[in-house]
Amino acid sequence: MSTTWVALLVLAAGSYLLKLAGLSLPAEVLERPVVRRVALALPIALLSALVAVQAVADGSRLVVDARVAGLAVAVVALALRANFLLVVVLAALTAAGLRAAGVG
Amino acid sequence: MSGPAEEVDGRRALVRQGLAIGVATGLYGTSFGAVAVAGGLDVWQACALSLLVFSGASQFAFVGVLAAGGSPWSGAATGLMLGARNMLYGLGLVRLLGWRGLRRAGAAQLVIDESSAVATATTRTDHARLGFLVTGGSVFVLWNLMTLVGALAGTAIGDPRTYGLDAAVAAAFLALLWPRLGDRPAVVVAVVAAALALLLVPATPAGVPVLASASVALLAALLPRRSPPGPVPAEGSAS
Structure with a gap:
């Protein structure tokens, strides 16, 4: 898998986790x-x-x-x-x- | 209190508003698809960004850094910095939407500028959910569809600016901001935030000016009050 794909998927995972973290605050x-x-x-x-x-x-x-x-x-x-x-x-x-x- | 007729009107207005933003924003996906392909990504990568990242500023930042010759990692870092804005939106959304478990996990992907703005402009959970889902859903479907179309057709598809869609998006944000400018402190926050963002446009990557404007809200909320706070107004009493 190319570096571009790996970086793209890291960006995707991180973006989602940021969104989810915002919705998961106590x-x-x-x-x-x-x-x-x-x-x-x-x-x-x-x-x-x-x-x-x-x-x-x-x-x-x-x-x-x-x-x-x-x-x-x-x-x-x-x-x-x-x-x-x-x-x-x-x-x-x-x-x-x-x-x-x-x-x- | 509102009667059944006003209730239906309220819901219809939310749906219309969400769809209008979805169409205006989603059509911009064509420009993202075209820019992504022109910046050296393939059609699959352009579509993966829109499906999985689903945050315009982060996507444009990733593509922009790559197109300018930056590494994919610096592109991803820039995109993540811009995505932190979506976490801030969760602050206003979590209680209003009131979703747990799988629904919350699913809703998280739809947390973007537009869906958050529509949802937080309401004060009731059912209205917030409706506005969030219609806006987020229509932007998601059209943004991804138009990314594919833009990526396939390249620049041949034409410029959405021809149809004034960039002005429409600005007007949509303004229409959402308008009802919130009820008192003087709100107007001050809005003016200072806009000024700060414009000041930062020439100096920072796209998306950072908007992110930085959040500091104005934090400052305004944390500064000591000069007058003792009055009774907290009931939800929905502002309009």
Whole structure:
């Protein structure tokens, strides 16, 4: 078996064990207030970072392109209380339209 | 309290949300398949990564290091570092999902950014399970299918960006974040986390900026409170 396959399988096993470890923490650990605060704050930080990176990162560069326009439309849609699917579709249509027009 | 009609609406909304993320994210599997083959892996290795690792950032990191001439071991180490993010997600998921034994062992493979975000955006176990399974399941099926398609067709399949799917994924994350920005500390955490991630993009491998943003949450949660904490709000009272 090639080194690539062995490293790939080690990555696979390790990735799974990390996921399982996260789900196997003892309940008493999770009942501590500080853990609850961390658990509530984590998705806020991670989702916000995911939005930022997904919107303007291109490899290791930051670029402003059609994605930012799509995200801006999503902000307006969310402020107007549009549902999830509409927000996502409007963002996609905005970016796709701009790219079809040769912008971004 | 919610009536039967609202209950059905709530479940339908979760299914729609999960499927929308599944389609938008899963289609990106084409780009992974194409990138993997272009980076020197064969079709089997590309598919094995999507099936067994099933975490986009880790997979792209592995392929990226190999394509840049790095060893498979440094690729695996980078991928594992990125996968630690999924362990953090378990912190928010374990109690909400409430699965044990074999179900938990099976669910673990579906713990990814998208399924965790959808599940932890709910407050009830049945909603969390539904959102987790629909999102994780649809991303898993489409991600693997599209990896195969992308790997076979190479770059000939075209760019999902043409359809604005990259913007759709960003909008999906934003839509999940939106209801959580209810108070000032939450907004501060979100802004600082995004700023930190963007600052790190030019300096670190893909995925690390997002992972590092978790430190903002840890810092915010561990800093001493200036005002005494009020009564803990009941689950679900925020919306």
